[in-house]
Amino acid sequence: MSDLTALSLPHIAKLHAYTPGLQPTERGWTKLNTNECPYAPSPRVAEALRREIGEDGASLRLYPSPQSSPLRAAIASHHGEGLTAENVCVGNGSDDILNLLIRAFCTQEAAAGYTLPSYSLYPVLIEIQDGATQVIEFDRAMRLPLDRIAASTARAFFLTSPNAPTGVAFANADLERVLASFRGLLVVDEAYAPFATENAVPLLARYPNVVVVRTLSKAYALAGIRVGYALAHPEIIGLLDRVRDSYNVNRLSQVAALAALGDTAYYSGVVEKIKATRDRCIRGFSTHRGWFTYESQANFIFTEPKNALGESGPAISKSAYDFLFAHKVLVRHFPKHALTAPFLRISVGTDDEMLVLNETLDAWLKTTNA
């Protein structure tokens, strides 16, 4: 360890940083690795940004609304369910919100819980905070281990629903069984909820310890704008505001998010298209190819490739990943966990992109005949 690293806090010196999915800059990739939306955002977004920048960008001299106030109000009315601006905190992406939750609720004495597999940022945020963790493992069925979560003594438990990287969603009835005895904060990370049949927003009115986290990065096609938010009891929102950067969401992002939320008709069309492509792909993988594939309620598919001899496993999925990569088709492989290593996570792209994916997988299969 260098002298400079030794100056840092010991838990930072040995920190395992989060590995984001690759973002290639050259053209020609079929990019199905980070669950971005394959379609453009509502045209109202670019119009609103142009209007905000104006001829000379003069508005950029000024700091943005520190609370993202107009956006908080718009998010509350977008969800209805009796929510007001006091129930909303906006972040620089939902990652910012997750970070604020860990900052406010997790230390060595107050553990944060999460399931494995789930979003791999949670353990990194907890490690940054030098906090304690409680990890609850799924088995291959990926059904919610609700009794174990209910019995958890975590101060805050992070549940991804629909889950990543499987796409499996958890029913509100199951969340309510957890909430019947769990006394910590239940954070339901709903990054992919717009693609699911149910979501936890209706639970907020009855359970003050529920926090719902959303993002505009997926269904709203605004990953580059970095806007996410928490819906929760006003007291929890007040705590997040105490630990938040004063201007955590920039002026252009606030404007873009407001314009996007105003165009519900456009986005329901986008979500329906993605769901139709997803369901066709799941049928293609499970029925046509005979690959085990989870029933995803997200905008990605988690499938277990089989080679031409009908074999599956970590080496087979790695071989498919490498072949796809060599042919400029980018998907995601999670080799570190036994439950995820035999699978590939494939973001749902346009129908044309899924055709390229399928043709490249057919070409891979031919190489596995030997």
Ligand SMILES: Cc1ncc(COP(=O)(O)O)c(C=O)c1O
């Ligand atoms: C489950 C989950 N939560 C949160 C995020 C972060 O999204 P954002 O772009 O809003 O930071 C992601 C991104 O992939 C995710 O998969």
